[in-house]
Amino acid sequence: MANRESDTLINTGHDVSPKPDAQKNQDEPRRTPAYGTSRAFSVGACRSKLSSDIIHGHLTLRHALLQGWEASYETPPYPASIGTFALYSIDDFKKRINFSVAQYYNIHTDITGIFQRLSHDTLSLELNYFQINDNNEIVAKNIMYAPGPGLTNKTENGVIKYSYNVTEDLRYLNLDDVFRRVLNVNIRSSLHSFRVSFNEKRVTCFAIAINVSFEDNDHNGQVCIDMQTNTIPINCGKMNLTVPENEHLCPKLKQTLLNTCLVFTFATVAVDSIYFVISLAVLVFLRAFWAQRNGFELTKLSYLFKFWLIFCVTGDVFILIGTLDLKYAMNDHRETVALPSYDELAFHIGMGKKRMKMTLMRSSV
Numbered sequence: 391m392a393n394r395e396s397d398t399l400i401n402t403g404h405d406v407s408p409k410p411d412a413q414k415n416q417d418e419p420r421r422t423p424a425y426g427t428s429r430a431f432s433v434g435a436c437r438s439k440l441s442s443d444i445i446h447g448h449l450t451l452r453h454a455l456l457q458g459w460e461a462s463y464e465t466p467p468y469p470a471s472i473g474t475f476a477l478y479s480i481d482d483f484k485k486r487i488n489f490s491v492a493q494y495y496n497i498h499t500d501i502t503g504i505f506q507r508l509s510h511d512t513l514s515l516e517l518n519y520f521q522i523n524d525n526n527e528i529v530a531k532n533i534m535y536a537p538g539p540g541l542t543n544k545t546e547n548g549v550i551k552y553s554y555n556v557t558e559d560l561r562y563l564n565l566d567d568v569f570r571r572v573l574n575v576n577i578r579s580s581l582h583s584f585r586v587s588f589n590e591k592r593v594t595c596f597a598i599a600i601n602v603s604f605e606d607n608d609h610n611g612q613v614c615i616d617m618q619t620n621t622i623p624i625n626c627g628k629m630n631l632t633v634p635e636n637e638h639l640c641p642k643l644k645q646t647l648l649n650t651c652l653v654f655t656f657a658t659v660a661v662d663s664i665y666f667v668i669s670l671a672v673l674v675f676l677r678a679f680w681a682q683r684n685g686f687e688l689t690k691l692s693y694l695f696k697f698w699l700i701f702c703v704t705g706d707v708f709i710l711i712g713t714l715d716l717k718y719a720m721n722d723h724r725e726t727v728a729l730p731s732y733d734e735l736a737f738h739i740g741m742g743k744k745r746m747k748m749t750l751m752r753s754s755v
Contacts, residue, residue, distance in 0.1 A: 457489035495552035
C-alpha cells in the first residue's frame with residue numbers, strides 16, 4: 391500500500407527526489423491540493439465500488455422476490471416497452487404475494503449469492519384497504535401481521551423448503567374478501583449479505599431492508615409491483631464472520647494520508663486567518679490615519695486587503711469537514727458509511743478543492 395500512496399503523489403505532479411530548499415519552499419503550497427486530490431479520487435473509487443455492490447444486490451433480490459421479473463424490465467428506455475410491471479386479477483395477486491414471502495424464507499438455499507436471515511431478521515405484511523361501514527361511509531383500514539398459519543415447511547433432500555398461502559392468514563384474520571378492497575400491500579423484511587473481492591482481498595458485509603409493494607391507490611384495477619431496498623454496510627462481526635484487515639470500507643484511504651491532510655489544512659487555515667486579520671488591521675490603520683493626511687484613496691490601498699483569503703479559508707473548512715467525517719468513520723468500526731454519506735463527503739471535498747484552486751490561481755498571478 392505504501393507504493394500506491396507514492397504513485398498517487400507522483401501522478402499529481404510531485405517529484406519525490408531531494409530538492410534544494412528554495413524549490414522545496416516554492417512547491418510547499420501545492421502539497422495540500424495534491425493530498426486533497428488523492429483523497430477525492432479515493433473517496434470516488436470507494437463510492438463507485440459500494441454503488442456497484444448495492445445495485446447488483448438489488449437486481450438479484452428483484453429476480454428472487456418478484457414473480458415474473460425479467461431482464462426486459464431493466465433495460466432502457468424506462469418504462470419498459472413490454473409494459474408496466476403490474477397484475478390485474480385477484481388470483482395473480484395472491485400468487486405473487488405467496489411467491490415473495492416463500493422466496494424470502496428460501497433465499498439462503500435458492501440464490502447463488504450469499505443472503506442470510508439472522509435471528510433478528512423478520513418479515514411482516516401490511517395491508518391498506520377500505521371498508522364501507524353501517525352508515526355507508528368509506529373508511530380507510532390498515533392491518534399489519536407476521537406470517538402465521540399460512541407459512542408451512544417440509545424437508546426435501548435434507549433441506550427445509552417453505553411455502554406460503556396468504557389466504558390461510560387472511561381467513562384467520564377474518565379478511566377473506568379484502569382483495570376486492572385493497573389499496574396497497576407492503577411486504578417488509580430484512581436480510582444480511584456479504585460480497586467477496588479476492589482481487590482486492592476485500593470482504594464487505596451489508597444489512598438490507600426490503601419492501602416489496604403492490605400498489606393500487608386509485609383502485610383502478612391495475613396493481614403496480616415494485617421493490618425498494620435500503621442497503622447499509624456493516625461490520626462483518628455482526629454476521630459472525632472473522633475478516634482480518636477489513637477495518638473500514640475504504641482501504642485505499644490511509645490514516646497517514648488523512649492525518650497529513652488535516653495537518654496541512656489546519657496550518658493553512660491558521661496562516662491564512664492570521665494573514666487576513668493582519669492585512670485588514672493594516673488597511674484600517676492606514677485608511678484611518680495615514681491615507682487621509684496624504685490624500686490617498688481607499689482604492690489605492692485595497693491591494694493590502696487580501697480579500698481572496700476568505701475563499702481560501704472557506705475551501706479549507708469544507709475539506710476539514712470531509713476529512714474529519716472520514717477519519718471518524720475509519721476509527722469507529724460500528725459507523726456505517728452508506729451512499730448518501732459518500733455523496734456528502736464528496737461534496738465537501740469537491741467544494742474545498744474548487745475554492746483552493748481558485749486561490750492558488752489568484753496567488754500565482
